[in-house]
Structure formats: structure tokens, C-alpha cells
Amino acid sequence: MAGAGSRGDVDRADVGEDPPPPGVDRRGGVDGGHDGGDTFDDWLRGRLPARGLASKGTAVLDVLLTQPRRASFASTAELASLAGVNTATVTRTAQALGFAGWPALQQELRARYLSALSAPDVAAEHHATDGVADASLRRDLDSVALLTRRLDGDAVRRVATAVAGARHTVVVADGSYAATGTAFAHNARLAGYRVTAITGGDAQLANAVADMTGDDALVAISFWRLYASTVLAAGEARRRGAKVFALTDAASPALTEAADEVLLVPAEGVSFFPSLTAGTAAVQAVVAELAAVDPERTRRSIEAAEAQWDRFGLLHRRPRPRNAADA
Numbered sequence: 001m002a003g004a005g006s007r008g009d010v011d012r013a014d015v016g017e018d019p020p021p022p023g024v025d026r027r028g029g030v031d032g033g034h035d036g037g038d039t040f041d042d043w044l045r046g047r048l049p050a051r052g053l054a055s056k057g058t059a060v061l062d063v064l065l066t067q068p069r070r071a072s073f074a075s076t077a078e079l080a081s082l083a084g085v086n087t088a089t090v091t092r093t094a095q096a097l098g099f100a101g102w103p104a105l106q107q108e109l110r111a112r113y114l115s116a117l118s119a120p121d122v123a124a125e126h127h128a129t130d131g132v133a134d135a136s137l138r139r140d141l142d143s144v145a146l147l148t149r150r151l152d153g154d155a156v157r158r159v160a161t162a163v164a165g166a167r168h169t170v171v172v173a174d175g176s177y178a179a180t181g182t183a184f185a186h187n188a189r190l191a192g193y194r195v196t197a198i199t200g201g202d203a204q205l206a207n208a209v210a211d212m213t214g215d216d217a218l219v220a221i222s223f224w225r226l227y228a229s230t231v232l233a234a235g236e237a238r239r240r241g242a243k244v245f246a247l248t249d250a251a252s253p254a255l256t257e258a259a260d261e262v263l264l265v266p267a268e269g270v271s272f273f274p275s276l277t278a279g280t281a282a283v284q285a286v287v288a289e290l291a292a293v294d295p296e297r298t299r300r301s302i303e304a305a306e307a308q309w310d311r312f313g314l315l316h317r318r319p320r321p322r323n324a325a326d327a
Contacts, residue, residue, distance in 0.1 A: 041065060042253070043112060047097040059083040060093040064109065072110035076102045104150065107266060111250035114268060115225050122224075123272035135270045140277040143266040147278045151285070155261055159219070160289035162243045162260070163188060166217035169195040170208050170237070172230045173221035180247075180276050181221045184283040191291045192301030202229050209233050214241030220255065221247045221283070223267040223274045234258040247282060249274070 044064055053061060060083045064071050071079055079102065080087045091101050099105040114122055163169045169188070173181025178199055185197035198205045212218065218237040222230040231254050238244045238258040246259040249267035256262055265282045269275040291298045309315055 044097065046253075049096055053093065053096060056083075056085045056089045057093040057096060059085055060090055061097075068109065068113045072106065072113045074106075107146065107150075108250055108264065110268065111266070115250055119272045126270050126272075132270060136275075139268065139270050140275055143268070143275060143278040144281055146266050147281060151263065151265070151282060155263060156282075156285050157289050158261055159245050159263070159286050160293060162217050162245065163193060163195065163219070163286070163290055164293040166243065167194070167213070167215035168211075169193065169217040169219060170212065170233075171195060171197040171219045171221065172205060172233050173197065174227045174230060176273065176276065177221050177223060177227075177279070180279045180283055181219075183280060184219065184221070184287060187284070187287040188290055190302055190305055191287060192294070192297040193290065205229060205233055209236045209240070212237050212240045212242045216242040217245065218242050219245045219247065220259070221279065222255075223249045223276075223279065226252055226255065231255050231258075247279060 044061060048061075052058075060079065063079060063083045067082065070082060074082065076087045076090050080090045083090070094100075094102045094105040097105060099108075114125070117125065169185075171181045171185045173179075173184075178197070181197045182199065185195045188195035196208070198208055209218075216237070218234060220230050220234045226248065231252060234244050234246065234255055235258045244259045246255050246262045247265060248255065248262065249265060251259070251262045251264070263282055265278045267274040267276070267279060306319075310318065
């Protein structure tokens with residue numbers, strides 16, 4: 001297996017190394033905590049092909065390992081310059097590591113780099129002061145466009161099919177990510193399926209996992225540094241035989257090992273917090289597929305819900321009878 005000890009065409013002293021951000025070890029991981037081998041070094045080296053890389057590919061890998069910040073924000077041409085190779089070598093190296101090309105590799109590399117930073121460090125990394133609102137909207141537009149190009153439709157259908165076939169699906173999404181999880185569970189229930197978002201803290205989560213069997217499913221939604229309880233719940237659900245699915249921007253080894261399917265979505269914002277826009281779009285896509293699994297079941301479910309909304313007087317605007325609307 002090829003290492004990153006030699007730089008081939010570029011001497012290390014010519015380009016330097018990124019200083020590790022606070023709390024990050026020299027290999028790109030977080031000091032202490034629950035990472036358990038979840039570092040840039042472990043992640044990248046774990047993706048190396050059995051035959052290793054050629055010398056120029058090793059030069060690219062060395063830049064990724066020693067200069068994660070620069071690589072996270074660099075274009076293909078800029079990375080090639082740092083490694084002393086051409087752009088085609090950067091693309092081939094990314095493909096050797098299991099990605100379609102440099103943009104796909106950079107998406108996960110950047111997510112992993114940011115996940116090793118504290119909230120103040122993330123804010124400093126973006127350091128925008130003017131036009132922040134416009135920048136935020138543009139970032140979300142770019143993220144949804146990226147999601148559209150890269151989200152595997154077959155994987156989305158597999159998640160929807162599993163949820164449709166499950167006795168009960170537990171959605172684990174903590175903190176601000178609960179917004180995405182709650183939307184997923186709410187709409188999936190309206191589609192006619194027993195899906196519950198855990199919003200009552202770790203005690204409720206532990207009780208929900210304790211009730212899981214091989215007939216159930218768990219959907220873990222977490223971004224940036226990942227909640228430890230979410231990763232633990234995924235592992236416990238897997239151990240109990242349930243199907244496990246993860247929606248994240250950069251899965252940890254423990255989450256990847258527990259999951260039957262990982263949907264990677266961009267979640268970078270322009271401030272100290274991650275964006276939920278692409279993640280919410282992804283779960284909406286899953287629910288749309290879920291509603292298409294058994295359209296008659298979904299039709300009956302939403303009609304029953306509509307009747308209860310009317311009975312409870314929930315909505316300010318009420319629908320007109322169909323014949324009146326068509327007149």
C-alpha cells in the first residue's frame with residue numbers, strides 16, 4: 001500500500017503544511033472524543049487500492065494529508081499545482097480512491113475538514129461580513145444543484161422501500177437536525193407509514209432502540225461533527241437486526257459500518273452552523289418515493305388526515321369541494 005512519505009515532483013518544504021486547527025491532531029482527526037480512527041489519514045489510506053498509487057498519485061495524496069485546508073478549497077488546477085502534477089493525475093487519483101473525480105472527493109474531504117473544527121473555528125473559516133444573506137442563498141442553491149447531480153436515485157428508492165416494509169421506522173435527528181428529521185417523519189406518517197422522530201432526548205431514544213427488532217428500520221440524520229448518541233443508536237439498531245440508513249455529509253467509520261445505506265449530502269453553510277437545505281431536500285425525495293410505493297395506501301392515509309384536520313379546525317384556509325374548484 002502506497003504511503004504519503006514522498007512528494008515526487010514537489011518538495012514538502014516548498015509548499016508547507018497546514019497547521020492543525022485547535023483540537024485537531026496532525027493526521028486531521030480530533031483529539032480524544034469518540035472518533036476511534038476517524039481521521040483524514042485513516043479515511044484516505046483506507047480508500048487506497050490494494051496495488052497502491054503511482055508516484056504522482058502519491059504526491060496528490062500527500063497534499064491531501066498534509067494540507068487538508070488548502071485541498072478542501074482548491075480547484076483541480078490549484079491542487080495539481082500544489083502536488084506538482086497535471087490535472088489529469090488529480091482526477092485519476094480521485095478515481096483510484098473511489099470517487100468520480102476531484103469535485104466528489106473534495107466534497108467529502110471538505111466536510112471532514114470542517115467536522116474537525118469547533119463552531120468558532122468554522123465561523124472564522126467562513127469569515128464573511130458583507131452580503132452574507134446572499135452568500136447563504138447561493139451556497140444553498142449550489143448545494144441543491146450538487147445534490148441533484150450526485151444523489152443516487154436507486155439508493156433513495158431502496159431507503160423508501162425499506163421504510164415502507166418496516167413495522168416501525170425510528171428517525172434519529174438531534175439539535176437543529178431535528179427540523180429535517182421531524183419533516184421526514186411527519187410526511188412519512190401522512191403517506192401512511194409508522195414513522196416516529198425522536199425528539200425527547202436520549203432517554204426516549206434509548207427506549208425506542210430497545211423496542212427495535214429485525215422488522216424495524218432506523219434513519220440517522222446528522223451532519224458536521226455528528227451526535228454521538230445518533231451514531232450509537234445506529235450501531236445498536238444494527239445489532240438488533242433493524243435496517244439502518246444514514247443521511248450525513250461525512251459518515252464516520254462507526255456510522256458507515258452500521259448503515260445499510262449512506263446518503264451523502266452537502267451541508268456546508270456560510271456561518272458557524274451547517275445548512276439543512278440539501279438534507280431536507282433529500283428526505284423530501286425519500287418521502288416522495290415512499291408515497292409512490294403504494295399510492296392507494298397513501299391516498300387513503302392523506303384523505304383520513306384531511307378529514308381530521310377539518311374536524312379539529314386546524315387550517316386557516318379550507319379546501320373547496322372538488323366540483324366547485326373545477327367550475
